[in-house]
Every structure is written in C-alpha cells, then in structure tokens.
Amino acid sequence: MKIYNTLTRTKDELKTVDEGQVKIYACGPTVYNYIHIGNARPLCVFDVLRRYLEWRGLDVRFVQNFTDIDDKLIKKANEEGITVPEVAERYIKEFWVDAKGMNIREATVHPRATENIDAIIGIITELIEKGYAYPSNGDVYFRAKKFREYGKLSHQPLEDLEAGARIDVTDIKEDPMDFCLWKGAKPGEPFWESPWGNGRPGWHIECSAMAGRYLGKTIDIHCGGQDLVFPHHENEIAQSECANGCDFSHYWMHNGYINVDNRKMSKSLNNFFTVREVAEKFGYEPIRYIMISSQYRSPINYSVEIIEQAKNSLDRLYRCREGLEFAIQHAAEGGEVPGFLEEYKQKFIEAMDDDLNTADALGEVFQMVRDINKLVAENAGKATLEACLKGFMELCDVLGLLYVQKDDSLNAEVEGLIAERTAAKKAKDFAKADAIRQQLSDMGIILEDTREGTKWSRK
Numbered sequence: 376m377k378i379y380n381t382l383t384r385t386k387d388e389l390k391t392v393d394e395g396q397v398k399i400y401a402c403g404p405t406v407y408n409y410i411h412i413g414n415a416r417p418l419c420v421f422d423v424l425r426r427y428l429e430w431r432g433l434d435v436r437f438v439q440n441f442t443d444i445d446d447k448l449i450k451k452a453n454e455e456g457i458t459v460p461e462v463a464e465r466y467i468k469e470f471w472v473d474a475k476g477m478n479i480r481e482a483t484v485h486p487r488a489t490e491n492i493d494a495i496i497g498i499i500t501e502l503i504e505k506g507y508a509y510p511s512n513g514d515v516y517f518r519a520k521k522f523r524e525y526g527k528l529s530h531q532p533l534e535d536l537e538a539g540a541r542i543d544v545t546d547i548k549e550d551p552m553d554f555c556l557w558k559g560a561k562p563g564e565p566f567w568e569s570p571w572g573n574g575r576p577g578w579h580i581e582c583s584a585m586a587g588r589y590l591g592k593t594i595d596i597h598c599g600g601q602d603l604v605f606p607h608h609e610n611e612i613a614q615s616e617c618a619n620g621c622d623f624s625h626y627w628m629h630n631g632y633i634n635v636d637n638r639k640m641s642k643s644l645n646n647f648f649t650v651r652e653v654a655e656k657f658g659y660e661p662i663r664y665i666m667i668s669s670q671y672r673s674p675i676n677y678s679v680e681i682i683e684q685a686k687n688s689l690d691r692l693y694r695c696r697e698g699l700e701f702a703i704q705h706a707a708e709g710g711e712v713p714g715f716l717e718e719y720k721q722k723f724i725e726a727m728d729d730d731l732n733t734a735d736a737l738g739e740v741f742q743m744v745r746d747i748n749k750l751v752a753e754n755a756g757k758a759t760l761e762a763c764l765k766g767f768m769e770l771c772d773v774l775g776l777l778y779v780q781k782d783d784s785l786n787a788e789v790e791g792l793i794a795e796r797t798a799a800k801k802a803k804d805f806a807k808a809d810a811i812r813q814q815l816s817d818m819g820i821i822l823e824d825t826r827e828g829t830k831w832s833r834k
Contacts, residue, residue: 376431376728378596379672381604381627382528386730389626391595396434398590399425400624402582402599402607403485405442406466407451409649410473412662412677413600413633413640419666420630420731421598422479423774427727430773438589439482440582441467443489444575449564459565463487473650476659478778484589488581492567495576495584498618499556499569507617510571511547513559519552522613528627529605536605554610556580579610583623587615597624601631628731631674640677653682660779661685667733667774688741692777695744699764702751710756716766719743723770733774740770789820796822797829 377386391397401421404410410418428435443463452459488495499515502508508517519525526533537552555577560566566573576584586594592615599608608627615623632639635646653662664685669675719739726735747763755763771777796811812822822829 376428377730378626378628379730380625381629382624384530387626389595391433392591392593392625395432396436397428397596398594399435399437399596399598400582400586400590400594401437401439401482401597402603403439403441404470405445405447406463406470407445407447408466409469409651411640411647411649412635412653415473415477415650415662416630416633416666416671416675417598417600418474418479419477419663419775420671420733421628423667423733424596424598424628424731425480426773426775427731431724435483436590437482438484438486438586440585441470441485441487442578442581443467443487444565445578453563460489463489469651473654473659476654477650477663478660478775486585486589488576488585491581491585491588492576494588495580496557496567496569498584498587498614499580501618502556502614505617508556509549510557511549513572513574514547514555515557515571516548516553517556517610517614517617518549519554519610519613520550522617524616525552525613526609528609528612531605554579554606556614579607580614582607583611583615583618586611586623587619592619593622594624596626596628598628599630601629604629628671630671631669634674634676636678637676648677657682657686660689660776663775664689668737670730670732670734672730689776691741691744692771693779693781695747695767696764696777697781698751699747699760699767702754703757703760703764706755706757706760708757710759710762712762713746713750713759715743715746716762719746720766720770723773727773736770737774740767740774743767743770789815789818793820793822793829 376389378389379385380387389397399421401417404414425435425437441463444459448459448462452462455462499508502517503510503515506518507521508515520533526536529536533552557569557571557580558574558577559571560573560575564575566575586597597608597611604627612623634640635644635648638644638646640647650659650662661682662685665675665677665682668685668688719742723736723739726732726739729735744767747767750759750763768777792811792815796808796815799805799808799811815822
C-alpha cells in the first residue's frame with residue numbers, strides 16, 4: 376500500500392515499525408459541543424483506513440484522543456454554570472451517539488488529556504532538561520527555533536512561519552515562535568500541580584504524551600484534518616522528536632476540507648452544521664457515504680443535493696443486498712462462484728492500495744452490483760447467489776457501509792393486507808389489489824411483484 380505522506384509530499388510505500396502491526400494516532404475532538412460535519416470526515420476516512428488494514432491481515436493499534444481540558448471547555452462550563460468535567464462527559468456521550476450512528480468503530484484506546492497529566496509533565500520535564508523548553512511566569516514554552524527541522528511538515532521556511540506568528544507585547548516568551556506547553560493557572564480555572572506551579576497542559580503537548588504512552592516513541596501513521604498540519608502537528612513533531620531523540624511518525628495523512636454549498640464552512644457565514652442536525656434530516660449513513668465517496672485528500676462540497684444523491688446511491692446498494700437475500704430464499708440449488716467477484720475484489724484492493732482511493736473502490740463495488748443484478752434477473756443458482764452476497768458484503772463492510780439491517784417484522788394487519796392483495800390478484804380483482812397496494816404505501820410499505828413472489832420494503 377502506498378500513502379501520500381504530508382512529510383515527504385510523495386506517495387510512500389507503507390512499511391511499519393513492527394512487522395504485521397500498524398500503530399496509528401488520530402487527533403480526536405475537543406469535547407465542548409456536538410461534532411460538526413467537518414469532524415465527521417477524518418472520523419469516517421480513518422475508520423476506513425483501519426478497517427482496510429485489518430481486512431488485509433494487519434494488527435492495527437488505533438489511538439484517538441479526547442481533548443477534555445481547553446479554553447473552549449472552560450468557557451462552556453462558565454456559560455452554563457457547571458464544571459469542566461461535566462461538559463466533557465456530556466459531549467463525549469454525544470460524540471458516541473454520532474460516531475456509532477456513522478458506524479465508527481471504537482479505537483483501541485480513547486485516552487483523555489486529563490487522564491495523562493503525569494505523562495504530559497514527564498515529557499515537559501524532559502524538554503526543559505534538554506534545553507528545548509523553559510519556564511516563564513508559571514507557563515512553560517518550547518523553543519521552536521532550537522529544533523532545526525521546525526517547519527518540515529508544513530514545508531514552510533522558518534522565516535515565513537515567524538512572519539505569521541503572533542508577536543507578544545509581554546516579555547514572557549523568548550521568541551514569538553515559541554509555543555506553550557504548560558499554562559499557569561488563572562483564577563477559577565481547573566489546574567494540576569506541577570514543578571512550575573499549578574496549571575494545565577497546552578493543546579499540542581497532550582497528543583505527544585498520549586501517542587508516546589499508548590503507541591511508543593515512534594509510530595507508523597499520524598492522521599487528522601488538513602487544518603492541523605500547522606501548528607498542531609508541526610509542534611507535535613518538534614516536542615516528540617526533541618524529547619525522544621528519534622522520529623515521531625513515519626507517515627502523516629491529512630484529509631481535505633469540507634465546503635458547504637461551495638463556500639468554506641463557518642459559523643459567521645451561517646453554514647455551519649453539526650452531524651446531529653444533518654442526521655436528523657437525512658440519517659447518519661448518507662453522511663458517512665459522502666465522506667468516503669471522494670478521495671480523502673480532495674475537498675468535499677456538502678449540499679442538500681449531494682446528500683440526496685448519497686441517499687440514492689445507498690438505496691441502490693441496499694436494493695442489491697435485499698434482492699440477493701430474497702432471490703437466495705427462492706433459488707434452486709446449484710451454481711458456482713462467478714469469476715467477476717475476484718476480479719472486482721482485486722480492483723478494489725488496487726484502488727485502496729493507491730493512497731486509500733475510496734472513490735475508485737466504491738466504483739468497483741457499483742460495477743459488481745451491476746453484474747450481480749444480472750445474475751439475480753437470470754435466476755442464478757443458490758450457491759452462485761450466496762457467493763455474490765458474501766463477496767458484495769465483504770467489500771461494503773471494509774467501507775463501513777450497509778450497516779443498517781432491514782426490519783423483517785410485519786404486524787398482523789400488514790401481513791393480512793399483503794395476503795388479501797395476493798388473493799385479489801389471483802381472483803383478477805385488480806382494482807382491489809391496487810387499492811390495498813396504495814393503503815400499504817400510505818402505511819410506509821412498498822410492494823414489488825417478482826416471479827418469485829411479492830417483495831416488500833419500508834419507505
């Protein structure tokens with residue numbers, strides 16, 4: 376498999392630190408509110424990455440953090456008159472509602488910043504002892520310019536980064552480029568004891584500490600949104616490599632931005648949507664479909680039209696599954712495994728091995744659907760259809776799709792109406808049959824007459 380590595384700006388062949396195992400760290404949400412559709416993209420994309428690597432036989436150790444102490448959480452707690460831990464607990468629970476709705480698998484570990492204060496203090500202490508960091512007025516800062524490779528991820532010269540840095544008017548920092556590792560406590564804020572006084576960790580240091588604790592000093596893949604390249608991931612590299620004296624991550628994967636109606640998503644533009652808001656109107660699975668229907672590094676444009684298209688595409692996949700399941704129940708014994716199943720599987724692998732190209736991989740799944748539907752129409756044997764269902768669902772599962780199971784239960788009234796309609800058709804009372812069909816439609820039940828019998832589905 377080749378991955379586009381932000382660090383090298385090339386597609387690099389994936390070679391892991393430990394043979395047979397992949398160590399992945401993914402930056403998780405700051406839990407002060409519901410996640411928005413921009414958060415949904417890395418969740419879905421890197422869930423597929425993990426699923427795919429495991430499907431290919433690798434042992435994946437996947438770590439995704441929760442930032443549960445931050446200025447935003449403190450502000451939210453003050454606004455609502457509750458504690459920061461209460462804010463964090465509430466929105467971690469809400470995160471899981473949305474994540475499970477989009478079929479995101481739990482990480483191997485979901486560490487929280489507040490559970491890793493000792494590890495954070497340990498890495499800061501190491502940086503101070505090595506001369507890469509310094510205490511100042513209760514804070515601790517990292518000397519960015521002391522790390523000679525600073526800027527290697529964002530590929531910007533130090534002078535360009537310096538020009539964009541905020542110049543502090545105080546004398547707390549030695550240099551405008553220096554960034555905070557530890558923030559001295561302010562009145563009314565949560566704090567922890569440290570050698571430099573009471574305070575709390577800066578944002579960047581928590582990920583370095585948690586990646587090191589749960590994955591080791593050198594990891595295979597670090598991933599997140601494109602907006603994290605600088606300064607967050609750039610600072611993670613500097614902290615980790617200066618503290619540990621070795622490479623932090625061999626591969627860096629960053630997904631592209633999401634626009635809304637061809638404009639950058641922004642609260643100020645009133646085009647900012649949470650996953651919950653979108654799911655209440657359209658369901659969760661269309662959100663997941665949109666997030667993986669384009670190559671992950673490309674920008675995505677979200678609109679009502681596009682999510683409706685996603686629903687239609689999913690309907691086509693579900694109809695294929697339901698058609699297969701129905702046909703298998705009525706098929707004659709016999710048949711053989713169609714050769715096209717392996718062909719599409721190999722093309723699917725080729726697409727995914729080319730920098731996780733889920734767009735092309737989905738294309739192969741839809742080509743498979745076309746050929747499967749032909750076999751269903753031709754009344755293929757049971758063994759043939761069962762092989763098709765297994766092969767089709769195998770690829771859909773790698774993408775995390777088709778996870779909603781059909782409700783096969785019908786109440787007595789609906790079953791009675793279907794039986795009554797069948798009897799009316801046999802008696803050639805087509806007016807009555809049509810009236811019952813419309814009645815069922817009004818109840819949310821769609822009927823389809825086939826040679827094998829009447830199929831039903833819910834709207």
